[in-house]
Amino acid sequence: MxxxxxxxxxxxxxxxxxxxxxxxxxxxxxxxxxxxxxxxxxxxxxxxxxxxxxxxxxxxxxxxxxxxxxxxxxxxxxxxxIGVIFQDFRLIPHLSALENAALPLRLAGAREDYIQRHTSELLDWVGLGDRLHALPSSLSGGEQQRAAIARAIVNKPxxxxxxxxxxxVDEESAMRLTHLFNELNKMGxxxxxxxxxxxxxxxxxxxxxxxxxxxxxxxxxxxxxxx
Amino acid sequence: MPLPNTLFNSAFQHQRLNWLLISVIAIMVYLATFAMTIEAALSLLTITWDQSVENHMTVEIPALGDETSMPQPERIKQTLAVLHALPDIQSTAIVPDQETAKLLKPWISDPELAKSLPLPTLIDIEIKPGSFSSAQSIEERLKTVVSDASVDDHASWLSDLLHLIRDLTFLAAFMLFLSGAILFISINLICRAVMATEKDTIELLHTIGATDNDIARHFQHHARRLSWPGALFGFALATLTLGLLSFALKYLPAASNIPAIQWFGLALLTMMVPLVAVIGANLSARFSVLKLLHNMP
CATH class of the missing domain: 3.40.50.300 (P-loop containing nucleotide triphosphate hydrolases)
Incomplete structure (x- = not known):
């Protein structure tokens, strides 16, 4: 178990x-x-x-x-x-979406080129490919939640x-998140x-x-x- | 460092907190530099005085002795003969009359009057290191040829003064300890304040797998970053104050009897204070944060 x-x-x-x-x-x-x-x-x-x-x-x-x-x-x-997604996102306000999502990889001691590449790809997958360097304050609720999801799964928990x-998040974002969870579950x-x-x-x-x-x-x- | 250095910036870059930490460290370094200088100067003084009196005694041959039949030069000659015959005596030196007259200066300021007085003859004697000869035993030997000769042990004159200096040295050391303790407490309180402000970030870091060491390293980074300016400012201010004090000391008549202090050596020693303060702030931050984190799940 x-x-x-x-x-x-x-x-x-x-x-x-x-x-x-x-x-x-x-x-x-x-x-x-x-x-x-x-x-x-x-x-x-x-x-x-x-x-x-x-x-x-x-x-x-x-x-x-x-x-x-x-x-x-x-x-x-x-x-x-373990990946954790909080209701209030808990993104660090002065770090970009990319830096926030990369935190678990940095803690795990991953190489810088891998961190940059993998985190960018993941943010792209959750639909934030064009908001990599945006600060949380400039992201919508749905975008912040997707950045938080990227952080939660970047380590392949x-x-x-x-x-x-x-x-x-709004209805449309909720649907998109639900789809993401399903996809993650299918990956094991x-x-x-x-x-x-x-x-x-x-x-x-x-x-x-x-x-x-x-x-x-x-x-x-x-x-x-x-x- | 695996995590960005800016993690706790929002708390640590709070202007008031910045100034508080810099000011506390500046004040502590100022006081510690002072205490360190006083401690080192007094220790040097004690060593200098200890060394200068350790193996020295003074023989006094009164000018008006009861052996009226024997003139003073003969009494001196016989005294020296006895002293040279003693195995523990390294050297002897007759103190010139002018030097003896100078010793009366605090009481008799008129030099002509001092010259007219029958001054005793003083002989400075140096005892061989490791010898057990006492002033009393030498005096007993001298009294066999010059009955009113007496021997003074310098150490007994200075013992009270040396005790006082040693007490002051302990006081300075206590001040140094107190500065360190206040620095530690201040850093601890600042770390507590930042940890309270950044509680969510710390919990998040723990959740994503940060170790206590990972988190403590960030507090150490900020403690170092903020303690350098404070330490250097406090040290500069203390150096300036000490420079002014040493300048003022030159004009104090009472200071003329204080042996010259090696200011260069002292300066090198006190330069350690800001460095130790920064290392201390760094370690205090680490210890405080690890202790506080340990109480978290």
Whole structure:
């Protein structure tokens, strides 16, 4: 399995539990929606998967490694195999689209000529071939999201996590992004796409992980939950 | 460096933060240069005085002794004969009368009056290094030929002064330590402020696989970039102040008895201060950032 979560729980200080007893597995090349109402814990669960948060309970097995047994300095190597797309894009404002998208390759120590060539080709593929040197502030919401997707996949990750990727873009951009995710999945990248947009779930017709009040109720047919 | 140097520019290029870091380092380098100079000058002074008194004693033969039958030149001759016979004595030198008269200058300013006084004869003696002869044992030997001869050990005169200088040296060292500590705390606070401002960027970098070292290197880069101007400005200001002080010292009568200090050597030593400050700022940034990152998931 690519990812296995066993009885994951998350609680901040003494507050109410954000996540409770979450268990599921993801196979390589799979595609899942992570859905549920606002505040159900979708973003928190994604943060746990991309190792930005330590669970209060349970354990994670990622790419065959038990995360609890790993030292801090070993985690970056695992994180480099995960691509993350944020709802608010998180592009660095004073770096161009090309520089933003190239960051993971620079961290991985890739050669400069490879970085330039590969990142340019990728930005071209996501439709930003003519905006390589544009700063995020001069890009539209859809373009910023595509630059963020390029950054997330530039390292050819095994797992791609997307947190409400179509939440801040128009309908046309959302369609284009959906197509991109499908294409990436066909190339073998496992995808977990967090969204509360039922039309998107119905359009792609992929299995869903339904979260409600921090608990996983899975898998429900999207149409049943929407009703 | 794998990541662009400009990653945390928006926080570090904030004008107020720039000036804060440059000012803190300038003030710390100014104080540290001062403390370092005082520390080095006092240490040199201690060594110079220590060396000058370490193996020296002074024999005093009063002009009006109780052996009225023996004239002063004969008393001096007999004293020298005893001294030369002692195995621990390296050399002897009779202090000229003019030099002895000079010693009275603080109390008797009229040179004619000083000349009319019956001045004692002083003999400066140098003891062989490693010898265990004390002033008391030499005096006992001398008293067998000149009963009123006395021997003074220079070290005992200067011991209190040397203690004071050593205390001042410790104070200067403490000032130096304090400057370093304030520099570290300031850099730590600035790093905390920048990390709070750039929290999202840091989290993003972690998410895409940056190690703590990758992130710390960027803070070190900015700490170096901003600490150089501060360190050089503080050092220049301290050098100017010290130059003015040393110039003013030449005109202080009390300073005439201070042995000459090797200003060139001191200057070389204090030139280390800005360099150490920049290295210190660099390491403080690294240590602070790594410590703060360690508390992140």
């Amino acid at each position: 690519l990812l296995t979560l066993n009885h994951i729980g998350l609680r901040y200080n003494q507050n109410r539990a954000v996540l409770q007893n979450i268990s599921f597995s993801l196979a390589p090349g799979s595609f899942h929606f992570l859905t549920g109402p606002s505040g159900a814990g979708k973003s928190s669960l994604l943060r746990i998967i991309y190792l930005a948060e330590k669970p209060s309970e349970g354990n994670i097995n990622l790419f065959g490694h038990d995360i609890a047994k790993m030292a801090r300095h070993e985690l970056p190597a695992l994180r480099r195999q 095994k797992l791609l996590l997307a947190d409400e990727p179509t939440g801040n 990248t496992a995808i977990v796409l967090a969204t509360h947009q039922q039309d998107l779930i119905q359009r792609l017709n992929k299995p869903s992980l339904w979260l409600k009040e921090g608990r996983l109720i899975a898998p429900f047919p999207p149409s049943a939950k929407a009703a």
